[in-house]
Amino acid sequence: MEKPFKRILVIKMRFHGDMLLTTPVISTLKRNYPEAAIDMLLYKDTMPILSENPEIHALYGVSNKGASATEKLQNFVSLIKALRRNEYDLIVNLTDQWIVALLVRLLKAPVKISQNYAHRQSGFWKKSFTHLAPFDGKHAVERNLSVLYPLGITDFCRDTAMSYAPEHWERMRKELDALGVGEHYVVIQPTARQLFKCWDNDKFSQVIDALQARGYEVVLTSGPGADDLECINEIASGCERKPVIGLAGKTRFPELGALIDHAMLFIGVDSAPGHIAAAVKTPIICLFGATDHIFWRPWSDNIIQFWAGNYQAMPARSELDRNKKYLSVIPAADVIAATEKLLPASFIPLTSSASL
Known part of the structure; x- marks a missing residue:
């Protein structure tokens, strides 16, 4: 045509x-x-x-x-x-x-x-x-x-796109500087719209402890809702040293895109920020539960994906319990091992306390 x-x-x-x-x-x-x-x-x-x-x-x-x-x-x-x-x-x-x-x-x-x-x-x-x-x-x-x-098109573009303006990164970099975050940071967004897409808070805390022990700074992000912020605070409280939570609930999508674009790694569950990470070509670790992990995975080759179905049988969609954390069967140790595959050798461990 x-x-x-x-x-x-x-x-x-x-x-x-x-x-x-x-x-x-x-x-x-x-x-x-x-x-x-x-x-x-x-x-x-x-x-x-x-x-x-x-x-x-x-x-x-x-x-x-x-x-x-x-x-x-x-x-x-x-x-x-x-x-x-x-x-x-x-x-x-x-x-x-x-x-x-x-x-x-x-x-x-x-x-x-x-x-x-x-x-x-x-x-x-x-x-x-x-x-x-x-x-x-x-x-x-x-x-x-x-x-x-x-x-009748034969010339297809198969990359996803997440765009932001220079001023969005300038604002994020200024905020990171104020929070004491350098260049070697990891973004983790642990929240999702529905509970059945979420992982255990204490396991996120274990992953953060492992990353920070290697010298990486961890920035937690989330939506602005009360439940999201409660989740962020609980994860941070469970860490040996608190990660940076000062940006949680405070970034608009273009700013979040800029923040993730400049991160060394993104870790998250089945939610929009994982697709942002794929679009800006940031390495990804993502966790999926009782959802279609093939159809909905972040569109990236630089990714390690965990599916709860590899650890335990997942229910049919018609039998899905939306109040159950199916991702709980995924061990923290497996995710920590994945960070070691995707991130370079450790940096000098941080000695200053993280900014809130």
Whole structure:
């Protein structure tokens, strides 16, 4: 399909990590249609993670969490008005929410492509698009890129992207200096949105002790919620010497991207910061429990991944207990051994107390 597309809309309404796994689609479209302005429709609360991406012309946010039915309706109407003014000639849909079919029908793009979702086979859905692309690939990145097959594209970009401005790193470096952190630091984000994705706090403390004994400084990060900060404080309190917790809950996504980009190693669970680390090419140790560790793993070759299923059988998705820490079966000693593989030889051990 040879088309000189000039205005493209990509639709993806999922969580923060999913948005980064969509960036190869944006990059591939920009590579093949360099003159095109590429817009993205996504949830409002996920906009910050893509806010600095230079390949995206504009972001349009859909109201979701906390919005009333009236607010959602008003948001939908205003979005339709704004999107119609843009006169798209290509729409690429990567979302299975039913409302997308209605939205796409209200836009007059000549080419409308969607992935062919098995649970969206109604005539209304299928006739809302000009092309339905079959799924292909074992990983989310590959699956997302398969939506572009109807375009006949052969030149694909397969790297994820996390962008930030120079001032974001300048602020982080200033904060690190104030907290007494040098260049040889490791970022650990132990928190996730759901408990079944979390590891034991005392095991994180053991890993931190091992890293700091080798001379590495450890910076703990998290979201700003009370539960996240409680987790950070408990882990820090369990360490022989407290790691740096002064940035926990205080970094916006572009700043977190800058912080992780300059780290020597990132350690985390199945959450968005792991995908940030993959996008900025920082070495990764990630821990997965009762989730698809192949489909959702950080898209990186410089990674050691632990899956709880290698230690104990994991339940089927339908039997998942969301209040159980399935990662508990992963020993701290195994993760410590992984840090020794990914990090250079020890530095001179730190003697000063870590900043809070």
